[in-house]
Amino acid sequence: MAILEAAHLAKRFGPVTAVHDLSLTVGEGEVAGLLGPNGAGKSTTLHMLLGLITPDAGTITMFGMELARHRIEVLSRVNFAASYVDLPGPLLVQEVLDAFARLYAVRRPAARVAEMIELLELGPLRRRRVMDLSSGQRTRVQLAKALVNAPQLLVLDEPTANLDPDAGDRIRGLLSRVARESGSAMLITSHNMREVERMCDRIHFMAEGRVVAAGSAEELAGRYGAEDLEEVFLKVARG
Amino acid sequence: MTTLTLPPLSLAARRSRVLGVVRRDFAALRRSPIRMFEILFWPTVELLLWGFVTVFLQSQKVPFVVAFLIGAVLLWQVLQKASNEISIAFLEDIWSRNLLNVQVSPLSSVEYLVGLVLFSLGKVAFAVAVMAGLAYALYGFGVTSLGVGLVPFMGVLLMLGWSLGLVGIAAVLRFGENAQVIAWSLVFVVQPLAGIFYPVSVLPEPLQAVSWFLPASHVFEGMRTVMAGGAVPWDRLAWAAGLNVAYLAATLGLFAWALSYARRHGKLSRFGD
Ligand SMILES: Nc1ncnc2c1ncn2[C@@H]1O[C@H](COP(=O)(O)OP(=O)(O)OP(=O)(O)O)[C@@H](O)[C@H]1O
Ligand SMILES: [Mg+2]
Numbered sequence: 446m447a448i449l450e451a452a453h454l455a456k457r458f459g460p461v462t463a464v465h466d467l468s469l470t471v472g473e474g475e476v477a478g479l480l481g482p483n484g485a486g487k488s489t490t491l492h493m494l495l496g497l498i499t500p501d502a503g504t505i506t507m508f509g510m511e512l513a514r515h516r517i518e519v520l521s522r523v524n525f526a527a528s529y530v531d532l533p534g535p536l537l538v539q540e541v542l543d544a545f546a547r548l549y550a551v552r553r554p555a556a557r558v559a560e561m562i563e564l565l566e567l568g569p570l571r572r573r574r575v576m577d578l579s580s581g582q583r584t585r586v587q588l589a590k591a592l593v594n595a596p597q598l599l600v601l602d603e604p605t606a607n608l609d610p611d612a613g614d615r616i617r618g619l620l621s622r623v624a625r626e627s628g629s630a631m632l633i634t635s636h637n638m639r640e641v642e643r644m645c646d647r648i649h650f651m652a653e654g655r656v657v658a659a660g661s662a663e664e665l666a667g668r669y670g671a672e673d674l675e676e677v678f679l680k681v682a683r684g
Numbered sequence: 685m686t687t688l689t690l691p692p693l694s695l696a697a698r699r700s701r702v703l704g705v706v707r708r709d710f711a712a713l714r715r716s717p718i719r720m721f722e723i724l725f726w727p728t729v730e731l732l733l734w735g736f737v738t739v740f741l742q743s744q745k746v747p748f749v750v751a752f753l754i755g756a757v758l759l760w761q762v763l764q765k766a767s768n769e770i771s772i773a774f775l776e777d778i779w780s781r782n783l784l785n786v787q788v789s790p791l792s793s794v795e796y797l798v799g800l801v802l803f804s805l806g807k808v809a810f811a812v813a814v815m816a817g818l819a820y821a822l823y824g825f826g827v828t829s830l831g832v833g834l835v836p837f838m839g840v841l842l843m844l845g846w847s848l849g850l851v852g853i854a855a856v857l858r859f860g861e862n863a864q865v866i867a868w869s870l871v872f873v874v875q876p877l878a879g880i881f882y883p884v885s886v887l888p889e890p891l892q893a894v895s896w897f898l899p900a901s902h903v904f905e906g907m908r909t910v911m912a913g914g915a916v917p918w919d920r921l922a923w924a925a926g927l928n929v930a931y932l933a934a935t936l937g938l939f940a941w942a943l944s945y946a947r948r949h950g951k952l953s954r955f956g957d
Contacts, residue, residue, distance in 0.1 A: 458950055492953060495788045499947045520790040521692040529953075531781035533708065535715040544711070547704030548789040550690040550697035557688065574715065590785065595688050600788075 448473050448598055448630055449494065454503035456489050456654075463489040465654040467503070471598065474628040476621075478641040480674075481651030482682045487634045488527075490651070491602050494632070495525055507598065521549060526591040527602035531583065534576030538567055538586050541575055542593060549594035561589040565619070580607040584616060592623060599623075601633045605640060613637070617644055638674040648674070650681050657681060692790055701791045705799025709773055713807075723807055727761045727815045734881075735823050751911050754825040756880045756904060758815055762838050763900055764871050765811055766845025769804035770797075771852035771867035778861060778955045787952055793943060797936075801846055808842065830907060833916040837903045840921060843928040844899045848874070850935040854942035861955055879904050899924035899931070 449471040456464040464486040471477045479487045492498040494505055496516055505512040507519045532541045542561055546554035562571055565585045570578060575586060584607060591599055604620075605613040617640055624631055624644075635641050641648060642662045650658040650665070658665060658681060662674050671677045690697040713719055734757045738750045777783040786796070819825040827834060852867025859866075877891060878884075878900035884892055895901040902924040906917045946952050 456950070463950075488953070489950065492950070497784060497787055497947065497952050498950045499944070517790045517792060518692045520788060521689060521697075523788070525784070525788045527784070529781070530784045532785065533712055533776070533780045533782050535780075536708070536711050537715070540708070540711040540715075544704050544708035545785070545789070547700045547707065548786070548791050550692060550694075550700040550790070551688060552690055554700075 446473055448508055450506045452504050454493055455501045457501055462654050467656055469649060471630050471632055474630050476624050476631045476644055476646050478645035478648040479634045480641060480648055485651040486654040487651055488602055491600050495600055522597045524591040524594055524596035525600045526587040526604055528606035532575045536575055537572050539571045542589055545590045546593050557593060561593055565589045581612040584608055595627060596629055599629050599631045603634055638678060642674050698795055701795045702799045705796060706803045709803040723811050724814055727811050730757050731815055731818055751825055751829060752908055754819050754823055755907050759841060760880050762808060762812060763841040763845045765808045766804060766842045767848040767871040769807050770800050770846055770849030773800045774853045775864055781956050783955055831910055833906060833910045836921050840899050840903050840924045840928060843932060847931040847935040850939045854938045857942035857946045874900055899927045
């Protein structure tokens with residue numbers, strides 16, 4: 446069953462058409478990737494799905510509810526992390542997680558925060574200020590925040606963009622594990638083709654605001670007569 | 685649905701989200717000593733400044749009630765703080781690039797604003813308490829000389845401050861970060877018109893008419909009446925409260941419109957760039 450159905454989304458910013466007639470579904474527990482060149486409209490799409498940007502046209506339905514009409518119910522079951530957002534710098538890691546646990550109306554914030562600290566191996570950083578952490582450490586805190594409400598849909602915009610290969614690999618392993626164990630669906634953008642190949646069940650290729658191809662990594666490679674996803678990307682991006 | 689979280693529309697969930705905002709702001713304050721310092725800095729400076737002015741005026745034998753100025757400084761701080769603290773709390777989410785995290789959470793705008801207001805109340809109360817102590821210690825001015833009017837006076841000013849703060853936030857949402865100067869300065873537009881340090885009667889006629897529509901004017905006029913031995917002018921306070929309700933409704937509408945504008949134009953993710 447689809448937990449996310451976006452139909453015919455469109456968004457223009459002045460003269461720029463960022464997204465054009467885009468439809469997308471994500472099934473329960475599915476890890477979906479959104480790929481495409483810079484400026485293809487990936488972030489704009491994610492932001493529309495999160496209610497940050499109001500679409501010019503189209504509908505967004507999640508968990509059987511229309512986002513525009515059931516914002517609070519829908520957003521309670523979703524979460525988000527991105528390379529370009531940050532958490533309040535002066536706060537201790539533990540305080541940040543506590544605040545977000547409450548923003549998501551978690552029943553037992555303290556216990557849940559402790560679980561997240563354990564899951565993301567944040568124990569030694571618990572009482573450090575966010576602003577003093579390295580970007581890899583911050584990414585882990587962001588993911589702890591993004592998992593605090595056990596979201597049924599986790600939206601990640603280039604989650605590993607700031608990470609070294611080792612840290613990136615750990616995060617990928619962790620996310621795959623979360624997807625497997627908690628059945629949380631994910632919608633991920635990334636410019637790291639190996640990451641997408643490894644993590645995503647289904648890939649949506651975007652170019653100039655549209656989805657131009659969709660399928661699993663193998664299907665896409667087969668369809669484009671390509672060795673791997675990287676080659677698919679180049680073929681799609683260059684027309 | 686899991687049992688991990690409360691039903692999103694329940695009162696308990698709403699309370700949790702509001703508390704989340706308050707606790708976060710409180711933690712942020714606790715972790716930044718500079719901001720603690722700032723809460724006390726301006727009120728103290730203004731109190732000293734106007735305190736010395738009154739001392740000077742007295743030495744010049746200007747017939748004048750000292751308490752007017754000290755009382756005015758105290759109440760003025762209530763208005764200024766109420767307004768600025770609300771906008772600062774919002775701007776901080778922009779500065780720390782946390783705005784998107786807040787905006788994708790199930791926190792509603794009203795819950796967010798209630799959280800900001802509650803927290804700002806705490807800060808205002810703290811600043812006022814310290815100032816009242818200082819005013820008493822330095823100039824023998826007791827806030828109790830404002831009598832039973834004190835509570836409604838402060839209430840009217842707080843509410844007006846929230847409206848001004850909302851206008852500041854709306855301006856930032858509409859025009860971008862550079863509009864934060866509006867968030868700081870709007871309250872100073874009120875200052876000359878509200879008859880804070882002098883009676884409204886010194887203003888030219890047209891400005892007197894304007895000041896009639898400023899809830900703050902009625903508070904400061906009322907304060908002087910009470911200090912001069914008169915009764916609390918409840919009728920004027922009721923008028924001021926009515927204006928406040930209208931302004932707050934209007935500025936809430938403005939905020940909602942500005943937020944929807946920002947969402948329509950993709951501005952929320954563009955702050956801080
Ligand atoms: N808030 C905005 N205001 C104006 N134009 C915007 C805005 N957001 C996006 N755009 C434009 O819309 C297009 C799509 O941008 P978007 O950020 O969605 O791309 P993307 O696929 O996420 O790219 P990247 O891989 O570089 O992150 C771009 O041309 C961009 O300039
Ligand atoms: Mg992007």
